[in-house]
Structures are given as C-alpha cells and as structure tokens.
Amino acid sequence: MSNRPSKSSVGTVAMRWHGDRLDLLDQRRLPAEEHWIVADGASAVAQCITDMVVRGAPAIGISAAYGVALAARHAGGGDWQAEIRQAIRVLAASRPTAVNLFWALKRMEQVFHSCHSLNDATDRLAVEAVRLHEEDLAANLAMAGHALDVMRPDNPIAVLTHCNTGALATGGYGTALGVIRRLHEESLLDRVYADETRPWLQGSRLTAWELTRDEIPVTLNVDGAAAAILAAGKVKWIVVGADRITANGDVANKIGTYNLAVLARHHKVGFMVVAPSSTVDMSLASGQEIPIEERDGSELLELRGMPLAPVGVPVFNPVFDVTPAGLIDAIVTEKGAVRNPDLTGMRALFT
Numbered sequence: 001m002s003n004r005p006s007k008s009s010v011g012t013v014a015m016r017w018h019g020d021r022l023d024l025l026d027q028r029r030l031p032a033e034e035h036w037i038v039a040d041g042a043s044a045v046a047q048c049i050t051d052m053v054v055r056g057a058p059a060i061g062i063s064a065a066y067g068v069a070l071a072a073r074h075a076g077g078g079d080w081q082a083e084i085r086q087a088i089r090v091l092a093a094s095r096p097t098a099v100n101l102f103w104a105l106k107r108m109e110q111v112f113h114s115c116h117s118l119n120d121a122t123d124r125l126a127v128e129a130v131r132l133h134e135e136d137l138a139a140n141l142a143m144a145g146h147a148l149d150v151m152r153p154d155n156p157i158a159v160l161t162h163c164n165t166g167a168l169a170t171g172g173y174g175t176a177l178g179v180i181r182r183l184h185e186e187s188l189l190d191r192v193y194a195d196e197t198r199p200w201l202q203g204s205r206l207t208a209w210e211l212t213r214d215e216i217p218v219t220l221n222v223d224g225a226a227a228a229i230l231a232a233g234k235v236k237w238i239v240v241g242a243d244r245i246t247a248n249g250d251v252a253n254k255i256g257t258y259n260l261a262v263l264a265r266h267h268k269v270g271f272m273v274v275a276p277s278s279t280v281d282m283s284l285a286s287g288q289e290i291p292i293e294e295r296d297g298s299e300l301l302e303l304r305g306m307p308l309a310p311v312g313v314p315v316f317n318p319v320f321d322v323t324p325a326g327l328i329d330a331i332v333t334e335k336g337a338v339r340n341p342d343l344t345g346m347r348a349l350f351t
Ligand SMILES: CSC[C@H]1O[C@H](OP(=O)(O)O)[C@H](O)[C@@H]1O
Pocket: 055, 056, 057, 058, 162, 163, 164, 165, 166, 169, 170, 175, 176, 202, 240, 241, 242, 243, 253, 254, 255, 319
C-alpha cells in the first residue's frame, strides 16, 4: 500500500508554528467556529492542553515540544536553564494518560541537556520540535499502509470508530482516522460509523467535522448504538487510536473503547488499534499501571450552562479505559503490526 497523503487531509491542522508563538485551533469551539488561540509561552501551551484546546495523544506531545521551544525562545537573561526545566515540569503536569506527552518532553530534554548557550537551545529546541511534528505525520502515513495490509479488504467495507484520531489529534492525517482516509483513497471504504463519544463529543464535534469536510462518507451514532450496528452486520472492523499501550499489549484509549472491544469479539468483528510508536510505553507491564485521567463532573452535569442532571448528583468521569490485549486483533504502528498482541509480540517490535 502506498504512503501518499490524501489531498483532502492537507487542509486540516491542529496547530501552526511561528517560531515565537504556537497557534492552536480551539477544538472546544468546533464545529461551530474555527477560532485560533495564540500560545506565546510554555505555560500557555500547558493550559491549552489541560483545557483541551488541543487534544489527542500525538497532538498533545507535539504541542508540548513546541512549548519547550517557546520556553527557550522567551527565556530571560537570568538562569535560562532553570526556566526551561520549570517549563518542562509545567508541561508534564498538563494531562496524565497520553504517554506521548512524556515521550516528547524526554526528547526535548535530551536536546536541552546538550545545549551550551541560550542561543544554541533556542535554535536546536525549535528544530527538534519541528522534526518531532514531521515525524508524527510520516508515521501516520506509514501506519495507514500497514493497517491496510492487515485488513486486506477485497471490497469496500464499513468501519466504526470512536473519539477523534484525525488530523486534529495528530501531526496531520491521523492514526485510526488516517487508516480510514487511506481506505477511502483506495476506494475501499463504504462508510464510517462515528461514535459521538460522550461526554466531550470528540466523535460528533471533531470526527464528523473532519470527515464531512473531506467528503468521506460518515454516519454519526450515539455510543450506545454500536451493539445494534454490529449486530446488523454493517461493520467489518472497529478502528480506534490509543493514548498509552503497555508492554503486554493492553491499550488505554477514550472511555468506551473497552465496551467496543467486547462487542467486536462477540460479533466476530475485527478490532484494530492504530497509534505511533511514541504511544507505546514498554516501561509499564500492563494497563493496570496506566494513570487514568478523571475530569470535572461538569462535563456530564451541564452543556454550555444548561443542566443535564439534578444538582448535586455524584459523578464518575474517567475519560479513558483500558482494553485488555486479549480483545485486540492488531496493534498497528509505523514500525508494523503486532497481531494478537502479547508481551512476546510487543517486545519483538518495540525493544
Ligand atoms: C490519536 S489520538 C488518541 C486519543 O486521544 C483522545 O483523547 P482526548 O480527546 O481526551 O485527548 C482519544 O483517546 C483518542 O483515541
């Protein structure tokens, strides 16, 4: 399968780097309006990650890398090394689950440690952030090819996806949504069923927006409709992204992913996880060790100020779950695919 990008995916980007500032498309305001936020320093970037102006594991890592570059660019004349170290600490505290954040900061830290002056750091950290961004886009294109080699559809197929894993969530093109784009480019896509993805609605607000914009056939469904869609035999594969993949092949992804994996196994539908290798965390033995972010209960209690639940009701709002490796047919990265993932298969590709 080829690695060429679709013409259509080139237009949608989550961020624009200007050397002295990072512009972020405010994903909280999509699809109503395309509003860009200017982040002029590491703290501003960290706040944008926490508030989900920018979200999606790879996009979080790339933004954080630019945040470190900005810390050098705007460092005062005093202890510039202390300022950059502090910026890395602030960025590392912005969100806990997606390991791409810590992976990107580690890469930036390694460059920082070899810098001999502030000028040197300013130049080299910016170059490294851009490189990391470009590598993510290239990885997305490569993994789409590997995914189609696993699927090998003879005829156009329908797939179901969860959350948003597209150009908005990555350096461009997308992970699971990149696979969907590639199917479409190869005339092998009948339709995408997009879970709306409660409570933040990445599926309806972002995935449906990206796909509609790129004229890729998409049907939106509530998360609870997935079982009925699979039972009706409409879908061949469920394709999702990941926020962290552990050494045994367990996968943390948007809340509701585990439900889909159970459904896929019951209905004998393929279940594929697509992510860059920067999402793989071989330091953790299993998914039980992944820190799972819980967000504010207001995400369930209200919608833009309108109450959705009785005042005072207790809320449990974990925003990721862990799918056990045994329910996954393939984990696909730019390095290739691990089928029926387990420790042996993961070690073969990632050590
Ligand atoms: C390719 S993005 C991976 C991942 O990020 C999303 O989470 P969030 O929107 O909370 O940042 C979701 O889990 C996607 O699958």
